Amino acid sequence: MRLRGGEFVPSIGPEHLRPLSEFKYLNAENVSRYRLIMRIFYENHMRLRYWLRPLDVHGAVLETGLIPGYTVEQCEQDLQVLHEWGNLECQQDKAKSTSIEEFKKKRFRYQMTAVAVEIERLLNALEQVQGYGGELDATPLETIARILRDIRERAQEMSRAESFAVWKELMDRFRRLHENAVDYYAQISSAKAEALMQTEAFLAFKEDLRRYLQQFALGLQQFGAQIEGTLRALSSDVVEAFLSSVTWGEMEIPNLEDRREFDERMVAHREEWRSLEGWFIGLDGDDSEVVKLERATKEAIGRVVRQALALQEQARAGVSRRRDLSYLARWFMSLDSIAEAHRLGAAVFGLYVPRHFQGEPPRSTDSADCSMWDEAPVFRALSPKTRGPRQRLAVSPVRDRAVQKAKATEAWHQAQANARDVERRWLREGTFSMAEFDELTVEDRGLLLQWVSRALSRADRRFRSPEGYQIRVEIPEHGERHCIVFSDGEMEMPNFKFYIWREHR
Structure with missing residues (x-):
């Protein structure tokens, strides 16, 4: 490619x-x-x-x-x-x-x-092939994150041989992660797996499969963000110097069959690095493969849980209660009074599922001591559930809601524009801390908390905004806190410090 x-x-x-x-x-x-x-x-x-x-x-x-x-x-x-x-x-x-x-x-x-x-x-x-095989192991993600950190910190210090060895390990882990994940998802989506999920044997290892998928999803969330942050932090000069060292280290190994020159090898390594970046960061606004893999994992977990519930419901529905009900019927018939029948019914069936009817039926008495069994029955006409022709319902015309839709669309666009204006205003602040502000709007609070959440989820406490700005959040060393007043109340939070600058690459 x-x-x-x-x-x-x-x-x-x-x-x-x-x-x-x-x-x-x-x-x-x-x-x-x-x-x-x-x-x-x-x-x-x-x-x-x-x-x-x-x-x-x-x-x-x-x-x-x-x-x-x-x-x-x-x-x-x-x-x-x-x-x-x-x-x-x-x-x-x-x-x-x-x-x-x-x-x-x-x-x-x-x-x-x-x-x-x-x-x-x-x-x-x-x-030896018996199926798709594959596995979901987050260990390659941890290794890739560690190798990329070494490249960022020690790329200039590595020898050619060490650079080539690091490169081989990085590509090996990357290929193993991709191939194993693709094969495993193909395995659990195959016709054989679908047939197994329809049997009761699937219930035996349903919980293990769900836990296995969940652990991999957690590994993707933890290490995927670290890898993305490290790749974004690597400058093009550092990457180019590292790939050059890798290429020279590769050419130092005598190979009678591979006679490519330096430029050809360099182009191949650049494309491999570009594939690595695209897998963890994404290209041209498209979601990265990590995001797609996380989405596929969550969908697989949901499918496993739904299928297990369907099997359990099917098993419960297939149990015949004929013998139990026949025994209960003979028991009821053997009782001497209605009072004993009421006590047996309460012990066996408990409270009935209530059915609610609209309207207040006329009562023969308002006494609270009067039992429902002593009052006259109330008759309601119910529609029969038959396959025959039903009574035609009144046809109502389709209402034109174009005006309401236009107003809702305009309100949404206005809200988006206001949110962009709030973000641009804060991006122009540069460097600031929360202690500099005593009163803010609810929109300001939502944006700042979103920035704090995104930054704290990364190891380097920084992220890139859609506008092309780098935003880094610094946690107070001594735990200082600050109280800010909003229109809907007060909020006390750590005295975070924000650093915002324009990214130039």
Whole structure:
């Protein structure tokens, strides 16, 4: 990925569109023979035995017993085909030649290419896949916050080798955090997870899953804000010097396969740093991935709780009370008087759910000692719940509320304009403390408390306003407090000191 106009665009060239012959052996006619040979080479490669002769390969194939009747000639032909496809490198084996005739026969030995090794690693990993996997661990966030603090404080002091080591750890933690989180959310959103949530077995670990998601959300809130503040505090000069040191440290490691020049490596590292910033800060006013991840976590917690409640309600609704009710009915029938029936009903059912009807029914007496059972019944006509035709209701016209909507919109815009005016007025103050003011408006109180809340949630006690100002709040060292009068009462608070300046980058 690379940046263009503030947006990420794919870095795709003609080299990404060519066919890959190295994958042919996975779907060729003799796929079983080719895959077995490549797995034999891969297992020997992992044991640091890189070069194999045809006789070694042939003997290993026969030992597996998977391809009976396999000949040496077939083995040599298969090795040659794999060499033509780019999976194997061949070299003439001169060590076993004892005569000129044997030397002219050109016996070869074979080694896996780098692409073939990666293909077999991929196939080996795919064999272990049972789902999306992934995990929600806030530890990488803590490590990223610590590394960024080290870069801000010690970037000029780091050697090239140390800068490159720090960079590798930072990118490794960042990739692991992103990939694990994406895989885990794909796992709990998969069809298999949805089916599990419909069963009663889900109730057994519902609480563990909710607590797990909640702990990750707390880690995002704690360390995400720290990382965002550190990234904003890093100047472009410090970042550029650090990336330059990283690039030189990378080039000091001999690498026969990566022959890129300094400028190419530097561009790649800048794009990786830009991706890191975009993930934690956001680009062009868009929400950062941390905010999106926190939102997805809260939605997952809500979905888990709702599903568990639905399962519990379903379980309760499915319980048959027929036997209990039949026993109660026979009990009621066996009683001798209505008084005993009343006592049994009160013990079994308690108070009935009240139903309220509008209006005051006529009473036969106003005596407070008269029981409801002694009064005449009151009849109310209720509408039947049937599927047949119902009585048509009176149709009322749709009222035009355009005037009310226009007034409400105008009032909202006026409130927003007043809030912006209040904020701009305070931004022009520069440096001030709460002790300088004895009386303020309610709007001033809301804005200042919002600034205090945002600043105290960050480690450096500072944040950036939408207007481009940096605002830092200083807590009084000796706990001084100040009382301010508002139109709706008085409020005592610490004597906070505010530092406001324009950000230039």
